[in-house]
Amino acid sequence: MTTRPNVLEFTCDLISRPSVTPEDEGCQELIAARLANAGFRIENLPFGPVKNLWATHGHGSPVLVFLGHTDVVPTGPKEDWNSDPFVPTIRDGHLYGRGAADMKGSVAAFVIAAEDFVAAHPDHAGTIAVLLTSDEEGDAIDGVRKVAEHFRATGQRIDYCVTGEPSSIKQLGDLLRVGRRGTLSGTLTVRGIQGHVAYPERARNPIHQAMVPLAELCARQWDAGYPADAPEFPASSFQISNIHAGTGANNVIPGACEVVFNFRYNPGWQAEALEREVHAVLDRHGLEYEIRWHRGGEPFLTREGKLRRAAREVLIARCGVVPDENTGGGTSDARFIAPLGAEVIEMGPINASIHKIDERVAVDELLRLPAIYREVAEKLLLL
Known part of the structure; x- marks a missing residue:
């Protein structure tokens, strides 16, 4: 029996694929194979040159979606990096590589969280889903924007959406994004x-x-x-x-x-x-x-409700910090999911190095992410 890679190994595998937007370079194919093996139904939703993956387990409501992207921004001058941006490298307790924080680490973490959740709770209530695009860092036209239009036309409901964007400032869990301008x-x-x-x-x-x-x-x-x-x-x-x-x-x-x-x-x-x-x-x-x-994209705000409470409780328990709940920062694909009527939050690793030379994520924080995402799912779907 083949042992599946842990979150660090899985993140390294994703980083090694140079998926500069809107390219995916096989990331979604790799993820789809893993989720299919875990019992998820796989649907590919390509629009134009963009790949979008919709993977679901379970039936009916409530529907919890983990939302992310497999594309990354360009590296900038590779000679300015201390190591090749597409050769994942660990030094000083951090994993270096383009996409380590934004957001292949989070994608690997919530894919593993989804696998672990359905393995532990095969008959869970509602639906747990993973939605990925290769067009978040680019024009954001044929990615989640188009998928949301497709969902609207087909009547696909989303109740809760956890976006894995890097939201933390100084330590994992210190900020919970509850809206965007x-x-x-x-x-x-x-x-x-x-x-x-x-x-x-x-x-x-x-x-x-x-x-x-x-x-x-x-x-x-x-x-x-x-x-x-x-x-x-x-x-x-x-x-x-x-x-x-x-x-x-x-x-x-x-x-x-x-x-x-x-x-x-x-x-x-x-x-x-x-x-x-x-x-x-x-x-x-x-x-x-x-x-x-x-x-x-229009502004959105997720007011106090089941999703914010669940995320706050998990971050307090697992990170030892009361998160600041705010609406700052730029934009994310969450802006296309919120108008579907979903409660939407963003929670992920520290964002200090995103889009920069020597992008990185702390290994110890990366290793803690799957359990955080899984516990949020348990609070929402184990009724």
Whole structure:
């Protein structure tokens, strides 16, 4: 009888597959084989170039989903790493490699937790499921976004969703993510009239035109958090990430200026309201412009309920810390599952090294993760 690898060995196997988004490089195939062997039903849900895996055990409600991704961000210059990013390496009590924290360690942990859970409780109530995509770190178009649309069309219910994103700050379990701000991006093109810098009266400089309204948008305090009396969400923010204009010559007034910006916003706003506010500012300043909008996801909040209580109790018992329950940070695929009516949380390892050179996870914390995820499942499905 072949002994299945433990969470450290399994994580190393996943890291060794260079699954830079949207590639999967066989990660989901490996995971599907393990879960099928444990009695899970396997369904592959490919959309475009993206692989998505839906594995379930049991029937009916409640439905608990462990959500994760097998893709990783690019490594950056490999020569800057102390070891090859796709050769998992242990040193100083940490496992190094791209995806160690974000989030192949969590994926390995909750796959093992799911296996252990069904082995111990083969006749459990409800459904335990694993949902994976290879499109979380990329465009996030053909991944969980499309899967959620498929679930909506087929009537697939989700009651609880545990996302394995690295959420901890200083020690495992010190932060429980219970919501996320929404994300709205815009690409603004301001039209001018190209001309010689010595004859500005014959041209119209789109950079000059854009500066004042952009400064107004940057300086505005969009809100003070949500709700206003006891904020569970930080204040909404507007940030410019790119500005491009010009021909490269220092004596030419450009004919256009492109500005890329992003809102991170709380439930006090909706995307269309923010879009209207931006258009009103630009119109008031008389710009000739167009904007391409991309709504990346609406904000969500999981209020106090069975999932938050279960996760909190497990983290207190197994990590010895009362987690901070907040809605900070960026975005995750949880934003596509919450609108299905699910209670959603994020809980995983320390996130200090994610997307960085020498990404790593503490081995002792990695070894504790499967039991944490399994106990959450037991609190939710052993009725």
